[in-house]
Amino acid sequence: HVGALELHWEIDSTSNEIQRRLGTLPDLSMILAETQSAGRGRRGRAWLSPPGLNVYLSCLKRFDAGFAALSGLSLAVGVIVMRTLAALGIQGAGLKWPNDVLSDGGKLAGILVELSGEYQGPCAAIIGVGVNVRLTAALREQAGQPINDLANLAHGQAPDRNLVAASLIAALVEGLRQFEHEGFAGFVEAYGGHDLLRGKPLHLQGALGELDGVGAGVDARGALLLQTPAGVLSIDSADVTVRRA
Ligand code: BTN
Incomplete structure (x- = not known):
């Protein structure tokens, strides 16, 4: 089988495009855009997506087992992004549960996994990844949260965006098959x-x-383990901040 590979100049959101064509796109299709007019982040936030700087990609992965079997998928995608960085020779990033890719407390990449289909039966995951390759001062100001870019981790030398995109695509194809x-x-x-949160005081x-x-x-399901006076709790979803010790 062959997954579709599309590069759009401008689109509302690469994840919306996959959603619209869910019935026809083959498994492991990749849609990239130079710029998004309505890029989406988690929790209804916007994902600023100007042209010429970053990578915006969404991937379609179908699963037969239904989304009951997909717990931990978004964390696995975090590992897949870390593999992408390793393949590019970039060090110094880590994962903040569930799947933020951070460096020096700033977000390097964002991951948005959306599921549709059945709980136990055929289903599909739309996996959106935005990688900050090179940010501008204006973008840092508009972001509303600390952000960072690959250029900063590579000592000012931003990796070629095509290499970033190619490495990410390769890591996704391999990694999603592994997850299946x-x-x-x-993972x-x-x-x-x-894991950037292990051993840290958390709220x-x-x-x-x-x-x-x-x-x-x-x-092994991807839940966060939290050591508390009452024992170790496993947490499926929460907003996590690191407390100052
Ligand atoms: C987050 O909030 O951390 C997730 C951000 C995900 C952004 C990517 S960019 C490609 C894809 N299209 C979107 O609209 N969002 C995702």
Whole structure:
């Protein structure tokens, strides 16, 4: 089989484009855009997507097992982005649960995984990745959160965007096939090697309220493990901040 590979000059969002064509695009299709007019981040935030600087890519991966089997997929994509950086010779980034790729506290790449289909049956994941290759001062100001770029990690020498895109595509094709066979269990050890929260004092805000504890890694389903006086809790979703010790 052959996945589609498309580069658009401008589009609302590469993930929207996959969503619109979910019925016809082959598995492991990749859609890239030079610029997005309505780039989306997690929690309804915008993802600023000016032309000429960064990589905006969405990938379609179909799964037969249904999304009951997909826990940890978004964390696995974090590991896949870390592999991409390693292939480019870029060091100094890590993962903040669930899947922010950070360096010096600033976001280097954002990952948005959206699922559609059945709980136990055919389903599809739309995996959107935005990589900050080269930022401008204006973009840093508009971002509304600390951000960082690959140029900064590579000592001012931004890697060629085509190399970033090519490495990311290669890592996604391989990594998503691996996930299909092994699930997050195949990624949990690698995740641990990049985990920025392990051993850190954490504050969590979630549907059930607020919690403090110490990061104790992630489990084989991708849940965050939190050491608390009441024991180790496993957390499926929350907003996490590192407390000042
Ligand atoms: C986040 O909030 O951290 C996730 C950001 C995801 C951005 C990427 S860019 C390509 C794809 N298209 C979108 O509209 N969003 C994702």
